[in-house]
Amino acid sequence: MQLTADYISRKLSAYAELAQDEISVLSAMQGKPVMFHAGERMTYEGQRNHSAYVLCEGWALSCKEAHGTRQIIDVRIPGDILGMESAMLRASDKTIEALTDVVVRKIRIEDFLAVCGTHPRVGRAMMWAAARDQAMIVEHLVDVARRSSVERTAHFLLELAARLQLVGLGTSNGYDCPMSQAVLADTLGMTAIHLNRVLRQLREDKLLVFRDWHVTLMDLPGLSLLTGFDLAYLDQSNARWQRRSHIA
Amino acid sequence: MQLTADYISRKLSAYAELAQDEISVLSAMQGKPVMFHAGERMTYEGQRNHSAYVLCEGWALSCKEAHGTRQIIDVRIPGDILGMESAMLRASDKTIEALTDVVVRKIRIEDFLAVCGTHPRVGRAMMWAAARDQAMIVEHLVDVARRSSVERTAHFLLELAARLQLVGLGTSNGYDCPMSQAVLADTLGMTAIHLNRVLRQLREDKLLVFRDWHVTLMDLPGLSLLTGFDLAYLDQSNARWQRRSHIA
DNA sequence: CGCGCTCTTGACTAGGGTCAAGTGCAGTGG
DNA sequence: CCACTGCACTTGACCCTAGTCAAGAGCGCG
Numbered sequence: 001m002q003l004t005a006d007y008i009s010r011k012l013s014a015y016a017e018l019a020q021d022e023i024s025v026l027s028a029m030q031g032k033p034v035m036f037h038a039g040e041r042m043t044y045e046g047q048r049n050h051s052a053y054v055l056c057e058g059w060a061l062s063c064k065e066a067h068g069t070r071q072i073i074d075v076r077i078p079g080d081i082l083g084m085e086s087a088m089l090r091a092s093d094k095t096i097e098a099l100t101d102v103v104v105r106k107i108r109i110e111d112f113l114a115v116c117g118t119h120p121r122v123g124r125a126m127m128w129a130a131a132r133d134q135a136m137i138v139e140h141l142v143d144v145a146r147r148s149s150v151e152r153t154a155h156f157l158l159e160l161a162a163r164l165q166l167v168g169l170g171t172s173n174g175y176d177c178p179m180s181q182a183v184l185a186d187t188l189g190m191t192a193i194h195l196n197r198v199l200r201q202l203r204e205d206k207l208l209v210f211r212d213w214h215v216t217l218m219d220l221p222g223l224s225l226l227t228g229f230d231l232a233y234l235d236q237s238n239a240r241w242q243r244r245s246h247i248a
Numbered sequence: 249m250q251l252t253a254d255y256i257s258r259k260l261s262a263y264a265e266l267a268q269d270e271i272s273v274l275s276a277m278q279g280k281p282v283m284f285h286a287g288e289r290m291t292y293e294g295q296r297n298h299s300a301y302v303l304c305e306g307w308a309l310s311c312k313e314a315h316g317t318r319q320i321i322d323v324r325i326p327g328d329i330l331g332m333e334s335a336m337l338r339a340s341d342k343t344i345e346a347l348t349d350v351v352v353r354k355i356r357i358e359d360f361l362a363v364c365g366t367h368p369r370v371g372r373a374m375m376w377a378a379a380r381d382q383a384m385i386v387e388h389l390v391d392v393a394r395r396s397s398v399e400r401t402a403h404f405l406l407e408l409a410a411r412l413q414l415v416g417l418g419t420s421n422g423y424d425c426p427m428s429q430a431v432l433a434d435t436l437g438m439t440a441i442h443l444n445r446v447l448r449q450l451r452e453d454k455l456l457v458f459r460d461w462h463v464t465l466m467d468l469p470g471l472s473l474l475t476g477f478d479l480a481y482l483d484q485s486n487a488r489w490q491r492r493s494h495i496a
Numbered sequence: 497c498g499c500g501c502t503c504t505t506g507a508c509t510a511g512g513g514t515c516a517a518g519t520g521c522a523g524t525g526g
Numbered sequence: 527c528c529a530c531t532g533c534a535c536t537t538g539a540c541c542c543t544a545g546t547c548a549a550g551a552g553c554g555c556g
Contacts, residue, residue: 046480064386066394067476073386088372088379093386093481113372117365124336124361131336134382138312138321138341141389145437146314149544180502189393194544196504228315232294233341397512428534442512444536 007079007167008054012125014166014236025119030054031106036098043083043096050092051106053082058102059178062094063186072187074137075099075160075179079167081107084130100178128235135233144189147227152188153198155227157208157215162231174216184210255327255415256302260373262414262484273367277360278302278353284346291331291344298340299354301330306350307426310342311434320435322385323347323408323427327415329355332378348426376483383481392437400436401446403475405456405463410479422464432458 009023018026033056036042043050045064060076062083073094076082086092087109116123136159143152160177164170179187185195199210207223209216217223257271266274281304284290291298293312308324310331321342324330334340335357364371384407391400408425412418427435433443447458455471457464465471 064390066390069394071390071393073389085379085382088375089383089483091480091483093383093483113364113368116361120361127336131333134333134385135337135341137382137385137389141321141385141392142312142314142319144389144393145319146317182502191545192503193505193546197544200504232339235337235339235341430534439513440535441514441537445512448536 007056008081010167011079012129015125015128016121018122018125022119022122025115025122029107029111029115031108033103033105036102036104038098038100038102041095041097042104043086043092043094045092045095047092048090050083050087052084052087052109052112053096053104053106055080055082056103056105058098058100060096060102060104061099061183062096064094070095070186071189072183074133074140075187077160077163077167078169080133081126081129084112084126085134099183132233132235135235139230139233149188149190149194149198150201151227153184153195154202154207154223155230156184156188157210158217158223158227159231159234161215161217162234162236166236172217172220174214176213177210177215178213181210255304256329258415259327260377263373263376264369266370266373270367270370273363273370277363277370278355281351281353284350284352286346286348286350289343289345290352291334291340291342293340293343295340296338298331298335300332300335300357300360301344301352301354303328303330304351304353307347308344308350308352309347309431310344312342318343318434319437320431322381322388323435325408325411325415326417328381329374329377332360332374333382347431380481380483383483387478387481397436397438397442397446398449399475401432401443402450402455402471403478404432404436405458406465406471406475407479407482409463409465410482410484414484420465420468422462424461425458425463426461429458 009018009026012018012026042053042060055076055078057078059078060080060082061072062074062076063070063072076096082096082104083092083094084107086094086096112123112126139159140156143155147155161170161172161175164175165172169175181195181199182192185192188195190198202208202210205222207219207226209218257266257274260266260274290301290308303324303326305326307326308328308330309320310322310324311318311320324344330344330352331340331342332355334342334344360371360374387407388404391403395403409418409420409423412423413420417423429443429447430440433440436443438446450456450458453470455467455474457466
């Protein structure tokens with residue numbers, strides 16, 4: 001049981017070191033581990049009485065349908081909370097589906113609110129995580145609206161690196177990534193065909209390699225330059241390459 | 249004092265009807281009214297010890313710098329809360345600035361958390377508002393990533409109509425809008441020049457007119473068709489033209 | 497062996513950005 | 527009363543990024 005609380009407590013410790021009893025509360029708040037298979041939907045758009053989950057193992061996607069295509073809003077990795085904001089709405093605004101086989105534990109909003117009262121540090125840490133998730137979505141919006149396809153791709157893969165490193169699932173050299181090019185393209189708001197060309201360019205420029213379900217970061221300074229040192233919104237301090245304030 | 253609580257309590261009533269004592273708590277949570285002039289920054293990117301505010305009068309923008317340009321994340325209208333999520337982070341990820349002269353009242357996070365404990369219905373209603381704000385940002389992301397400039401423009405102006413109607417600042421015929429074409433373009437992730445052509449097209453198609461700081465909705469069925477009936481994410485029920493489930 | 501999925505590459509097209517010029521109007525100062 | 531400035535908006539010409547259409551390679555699996 002403590003096993004599956006591992007990633008989330010590790011992540012929250014980037015905000016505040018939690019005491020043992022607080023970690024216990026965090027774990028007690030969660031239901032028992034449940035598995036979903038890759039491709040299964042855990043929540044769908046418009047669903048009522050939907051829940052939030054802690055993602056214990058595997059990767060998930062939150063997405064919305066648009067025209068015929070889907071737009072992936074956010075890629076969720078172990079330790080992330082799924083659908084916390086949506087659960088505050090009467091009807092979910094997003095679909096949440098398993099990208100790989102996943103293990104999740106349910107969180108009831110009532111329990112969360114209760115914990116906010118009894119253990120404010122835990123509540124505050126979870127709100128920090130939710131705010132950070134929103135900051136990532138905002139940055140994603142800026143990415144899609146303002147950055148070129150190359151910058152955007154590099155930026156997203158760099159962000160993933162920082163997030164994975166925070167929970168111990170990657171190093172500054174690279175990480176395993178279960179996203180296909182089609183999934184990555186749906187995330188970045190471009191076609192898989194164009195993404196393929198972008199990835200080739202990044203490879204030829206010796207910046208990063210996205211191949212065989214693994215991302216290799218070959219030139220961190222080069223990538224930082226390309227994307228503009230801008231990982232400050234992650235509000236974490238482990239990433240060495242994040243923004244140095246006001247380097248013109 | 250009760251005067252300035254008007255818009256926000258009206259908005260929250262779309263989620264849950266608040267009792268008189270709950271409205272009082274909502275008002276007591278807020279600091280005294282403070283004015284900012286158009287163009288003034290209330291919070292800047294990277295700022296620490298930043299606050300959240302209730303926007304009592306006027307319009308504001310939350311935005312981020314990207315390259316040389318700015319991307320407007322969200323246009324805030326009376327009754328909206330400013331920077332609630334950012335306040336959960338150690339450093340603000342966004343800049344918040346006054347679009348018109350505004351009147352705001354500060355909210356301290358500690359007070360908000362306390363109210364969650366003592367008056368859970370008020371806390372829950374405010375979390376609903378925050379979740380709805382996030383849903384709007386998510387929809388904004390889908391807009392920019394997947395919809396054409398014409399659809400996106402129509403969709404945004406329709407969303408604004410629904411939001412303004414909720415607080416009594418517009419009708420289904422139209423509303424006053426203090427955004428210039430340049431501001432709207434920064435919101436929609438396109439150039440002011442292209443937006444100008446898009447607005448001309450919408451005008452010529454007799455769908456809507458954006459002129460002289462006023463938006464006139466000329467053809468709601470046509471606009472709904474163009475944008476796809478998709479205002480369900482606003483989680484409100486006042487808008488007549490919102491999605492009828494599964495009209496193919 | 498054939499099917500399905502992922503990835504790759506080429507040729508063509510179009511939506512929207514860039515550059516450049518100009519209109520209309522409100523405010524300001526001579 | 528009129529020049530002058532600045533802002534919001536408008537229009538045209540041109541070009542480039544990224545989408546579309548089409549074809550095919552490599553690989554795991556029943």
